Amino acid sequence: MRFLTHSALETREFGIRLGERLAAGDVLCLSGELGSGKTTLTQGIAAGWGALDPVSSPTFVLVNEYARADGARLWHLDCYRLATGAQALALGLDDLIDAAQARPGGALVIEWPEHILEALPAERLTIRLQATEAESRLLTFEPRGARASALAQGLTA
Numbered sequence: 001m002r003f004l005t006h007s008a009l010e011t012r013e014f015g016i017r018l019g020e021r022l023a024a025g026d027v028l029c030l031s032g033e034l035g036s037g038k039t040t041l042t043q044g045i046a047a048g049w050g051a052l053d054p055v056s057s058p059t060f061v062l063v064n065e066y067a068r069a070d071g072a073r074l075w076h077l078d079c080y081r082l083a084t085g086a087q088a089l090a091l092g093l094d095d096l097i098d099a100a101q102a103r104p105g106g107a108l109v110i111e112w113p114e115h116i117l118e119a120l121p122a123e124r125l126t127i128r129l130q131a132t133e134a135e136s137r138l139l140t141f142e143p144r145g146a147r148a149s150a151l152a153q154g155l156t157a
């Protein structure tokens with residue numbers, strides 16, 4: 001399953017559609033090189049999900065928490081500076097995953113998931129972003145588990 005975008009705006013719009021479909025406990029892993037569009041996609045995801053505040057990407061912040069009017073939470077993790085899954089667990093990744101599952105609408109978006117591979121939940125939707133041209137990005141979906149497959153199929157159908 002793949003999707004090609006032709007501008008940052010299109011990537012954001014795709015993210016909005018994805019964010020609208022998120023359900024409790026969903027984990028999205030965004031994989032791609034620097035500047036491939038992970039944060040741009042996350043901005044759309046958070047907007048579609050209903051975040052009250054826009055997504056920022058401050059350099060030294062590992063976790064950003066976004067709230068929705070109904071009290072739901074979306075967590076955005078940037079794991080660029082982590083080296084192992086153990087570090088993510090020590091910082092409370094499992095607690096975030098539990099919290100996401102426990103509340104309606106709770107979900108996680110993880111940038112640089114390959115840095116913490118051993119700590120990722122078995123069920124997750126990985127989206128690989130690749131720059132194909134200056135303004136084009138190829139998004140490739142790698143779902144693990146039934147829920148992630150359904151999410152990916154709904155988006156690319």
Ligand SMILES: Nc1ncnc2c1ncn2[C@@H]1O[C@H](COP(=O)(O)OP(=O)(O)OP(=O)(O)O)[C@@H](O)[C@H]1O
Pocket residue numbers: 005006007008009010011032033034035036037038039040041134135136137
């Ligand atoms: N089709 C596209 N989709 C997404 N971003 C695009 C696209 N075309 C151009 N861009 C530009 O590419 C850049 C993507 O930056 P972004 O911060 O989203 O990447 P990132 O993967 O989060 O990088 P980092 O690993 O440094 O956090 C932005 O400047 C954006 O405007």
Ligand SMILES: [Mg+2]
Pocket residue numbers: 038039040057111
């Ligand atoms: Mg980023």
